[in-house]
Amino acid sequence: MKGLEFSANEKKMGWNCQPTRVVTFDDVKVPKENLLGERGHGFKYAMAGLDGGRINIASCSLGGAAKSLELATQYTKERKQFGKSISEFQNTQFTLAKMATKLEASRSLLRQAARMVAEGDPNGTMYSAMAKRYATDECFDVVNSALQ
Known part of the structure; x- marks a missing residue:
């Protein structure tokens, strides 16, 4: 179509499954x-x-963070320190519990937002923005904790 132009794909660190162009x-x-x-x-x-x-x-943030928690939990069961699995240490348990709580809260808000948008609720836009902001921030923290 005359007057319609697409730039080259942007180079991104992540989200490469979804090409981005101007x-x-x-x-x-x-x-x-x-x-x-x-x-x-x-x-x-x-x-x-x-x-x-x-x-x-x-949703993508939540999925990546959930996998990170799964891998971190597996690692804590396999890693030994002072003759026992680090999954037995209280601090490790607290960290994993905090990570799981962030995921569950993100999942709950995300589901509510998706339902509201699907049903045409006038607050759907606000809730989808809240879910995106909350899930991306909290899931970043979950992945960061998993890497520690």
Whole structure:
């Protein structure tokens, strides 16, 4: 389509399964029969589309952090210190419990946000933003703790 341009894929440290490019529209003419929704409401539609993206990012963060906790738990059972598994040390147990709590809280908020968006709840946008922010922050902490 004349006036529509896509840049090269961005180089990212993560999320490489989802290519990211800049899309540029330069005086693009869209035939009336190809319009999606009502004319003049494009920004509103684009913003509503972000809700699913926020839920997707929160879900990906949650999945990665859950695997990190699984691997960390396995490691603590195998690693020996002072003649016993480090999983028996109270500090290790507290750390794993804190990690699991962060995951469960993230999962709960994420599920609530997904339900609200799916049902068209007017607060769905707010909850999807909350879930994305909370899950990405907390899941980063879980992965960071797993690496310790």
